[in-house]
Amino acid sequence: MELKPARKKFIQTWGALGSQWGINKTMAQIHALLMVSHEPISMEDIMEELHISRGNASMNLRALMDWGIVYKEYKAGERREFFTAEKDLDELAVKISRERSRREIKPALKVLKEVSVVEGDSAEEKHFSEQTKKLYDFVLKADNVLDRITEYKDNWLTQLMIKFIK
Amino acid sequence: MELKPARKKFIQTWGALGSQWGINKTMAQIHALLMVSHEPISMEDIMEELHISRGNASMNLRALMDWGIVYKEYKAGERREFFTAEKDLDELAVKISRERSRREIKPALKVLKEVSVVEGDSAEEKHFSEQTKKLYDFVLKADNVLDRITEYKDNWLTQLMIKFIK
DNA sequence: ATTATCTTTCAATATTTTTTGAAAGTTTAA
DNA sequence: TTAAACTTTCAAAAAATATTGAAAGATAAT
Structure with a gap:
């Protein structure tokens, strides 16, 4: 080409x-x-x-x-x-992750935390609170994973794990 | 609230x-x-x-x-x-990853592969080919990681590794 | 201090994306 | 088979987003 x-x-x-x-x-x-x-x-x-x-x-x-x-x-x-x-792709990924986390994920997490304190006995209220709490935990963990994507990617132990999980 | x-x-x-x-x-x-x-x-x-x-x-x-x-x-x-x-968040993440991979990442990978075959001796051509090859490898790995985000997330060994890397 | 070279800003414009709503389509019931 | 209840489609309109270009702002050379 x-x-x-x-x-x-x-x-x-x-x-x-x-x-x-x-x-x-x-x-x-x-x-x-x-x-x-x-x-x-x-x-x-x-x-x-x-x-x-x-x-x-x-x-x-x-x-x-x-x-x-x-x-x-x-x-x-x-x-x-x-x-x-930036031509080092690991560095690139780290910077993009950090910025998106800072600008988008962190503010969303803040809101998730705020709204998950809804209290009440109705099924509706209980479900809302539970679901948003789960979302908070999930997004928090995913955010951490993203932040470490390159560390994972290049870690030999992780590579082994990928094969193992497969 | x-x-x-x-x-x-x-x-x-x-x-x-x-x-x-x-x-x-x-x-x-x-x-x-x-x-x-x-x-x-x-x-x-x-x-x-x-x-x-x-x-x-x-x-x-x-x-x-x-x-x-x-x-x-x-x-x-x-x-x-x-x-x-879908209320199971792991399932949600898996489905979103799969779809985005299929619709967006895979086609991009295809193009990266295509264009990275550029040949020639000029510094320009060499750099282009090298950089797109690196990108191909990187995106491929990142795609795999994303696809397994929940497996990582919940694996105790990985959790331990996160702490270790920190 | 003035001019020349280059960059930034931002209101106006253009483009892209999303939304609407009414007509056409579908399915069930009478 | 006709009508009623609901859903889908899609051209037109609206909204959101990106782009332009000219004026204002920098900075360095003369």
């Missing part, structure tokens, strides 16, 4: 995957582009390759940097800023 | 969480409503509680059933259909 179409296809796919998981398409595409680039890229080049406006590029690069998965780089003697992506 | 506002708050939160993860708000809300209900609910009641149209309710219930996490129930002597949610 040729580089150009392969790159294009990869960027499209990564963008689509992103939007299915609540990350905007352009953000995921910029990230994809940077991940497969062997050297830092300027905003101008990102705009050109993805056919997007300056504003769009700027805003999404900012967002990616807020997630801690894209970095600014300065080249000596260059006025422009260049960008690179 | 009172049941009514607690239930409302839970449904709102679950809906918001859903949309942040690429599941539409109403779908997540219907699911939330059914999860905390101690008995099956009719479409009419769902429409009323969530203030949504008949069409919306019908389509999202269909989607939830396609995911395998909501079931139809028939009550003796009743013409209407009633709905319940």
Whole structure:
């Protein structure tokens, strides 16, 4: 396969995957582009390759940097800023997990805890309280697991366990 | 806390969480409503509680059933259909993981495999091929881990390992 | 201090996604 | 077979989300 179409296809796919998981398409595409680039890229080049406006590029690069998965780089003697992506995938996964946990899971957990204190004797009230308590425990555990996904992934004992469970 | 506002708050939160993860708000809300209900609910009641149209309710219930996490129930002597949610959270997680894997991850893996065969001697081509190969391996492993999230979660050895890794 | 180069911001616009509601479809009962 | 009770479908409308582009904001060179 040729580089150009392969790159294009990869960027499209990564963008689509992103939007299915609540990350905007352009953000995921910029990230994809940077991940497969062997050297830092300027905003101008990102705009050109993805056919997007300056504003769009700027805003999404900012967002990616807020997630801690894209970095600014300065080249000596260059006025422009260049960008690179976190290329260590374990590091990438850890950062994404941490951020999603902080932004989305933790607040949801807080609410689950709040609402699960419903008291009362009716079947309705009992069931509500029980179910939300279970959800709290479950989400809490899942959150921990996600946070440690790479540690699991690469642990030999775990690998063994996977085979065992299978 | 009172049941009514607690239930409302839970449904709102679950809906918001859903949309942040690429599941539409109403779908997540219907699911939330059914999860905390101690008995099956009719479409009419769902429409009323969530203030949504008949069409919306019908389509999202269909989607939830396609995911395998909501079931139809028939009550003796009743013409209407009633709905319940999968309430076993482990089962819920397994089904969601399986579906997302099948619909989103597997197709992405296929593309990753396709594009990673790029050949050539330039640094650009080499880097592209290496990086997409790494991504393929990583996503494949992560997919397997997700698929087994509950097995991990409840395994005592793993629990011990979490503490150990910490 | 002025200009040139580059980045950010944000109101307006465009696009995508979701929702509505009425017509068509289905199933059961009379 | 007709009607009643309910569900599904889908084109149109609404809502939510993303994108643009030009003006304002930085920063460095002259």
